[in-house]
Amino acid sequence: MDGADAAMSRLVRKHRVQRTLAWLMAPFWVPLAALVLRLGFGYRIAEHAAVRAEFRRIRSDSSAPLLICANHLTLIDSFVIAWALAPAWTYAIHFDSMPWNTPEETNFANTLRNRLLVYLAKCIPIKRGGTREDVAEVLARVGYLLGRGEIALLFPEGGRSRTGRISEEKLAWGVGRIVAALAGCRVLCVYMRGDQQATWSEYPARGDVMRVSLACIEPKSDARGVRRTRDLVEQIIGELGRMEVEHFSRHPGLPPRAAEPAAMVETGGGVHGGQ
């Protein structure tokens, strides 16, 4: 067995163990997380039945890999998005439809307890600005799980947008790399914003109403190497930018605008895969 095979074999083993433990714990923490979001924070998903029906339709439309790419404004976006896309019982039955996340290690996996929690919550922590090898391992893991029909959620902005609008400042080109490596990979772009969410923050405001829109695209590029990767991630961020414009045109009274929309697809992407 050569080095690459051995590394892949390790990755598969690691994935199987984490997936099994997370699956065993899911009946406990998934409903609890949903309750905390609904009753603890008082969040609501606007038109949640339509959002969930659309997610079901997209999932059943094709067996091609499905990567979720979302805008990023708060620390708990990934939990809120998972809750918005399907009810807790769905994840108990169709565990692989619950997205894996790649939270930033220093925010979420900084203590032993937190590391354990994110491990059981289908998270693969990534260190922003970590070594190329570490980032490559996480990207390989995400590519592997997508290839076997599981779903992952990544934030192509590479972190919470400091402008409160879709930002290309820290673009995560690892997202493009994953898409490039998976034939026919579909990208479910999710634009989510609370009615009170003027800009980035740690948490959405208590009692906020989340508006969620979905658009499934299949990015393509004739370019090669890193240019292809950049091209793909720019298509994704471009779609999220379009969805943002649509969001504000549909809801012109919501929330106070912190900044004008960022110019799209003029700058390059980032090499990191972290969020």
Place this chain on the structure above:
Amino acid sequence: MNQAEVQERVVKILTPWVKNEAALKSVSAETNILDDLKVNSARLVDVVIAFEDEFDIEIEDEDVDSVNTVGDAVGLISSKLG
């Protein structure tokens, strides 16, 4: 093109993205691009594309995984130049 010439051009390409300008003065093959020069990791793709343009080579995503230092970049580019 020898390694010293490649390194000189690599440093020139990196310069606009370097946040720690003091580190540029003592740059060597061991200088870490992210940790020492403080190049934003999100901007590395632009750096790599600039390498491609400057040296007329093509760099794959996987190639970039082993690039941590200026010397790694020089080695990668030299191997592509043959």
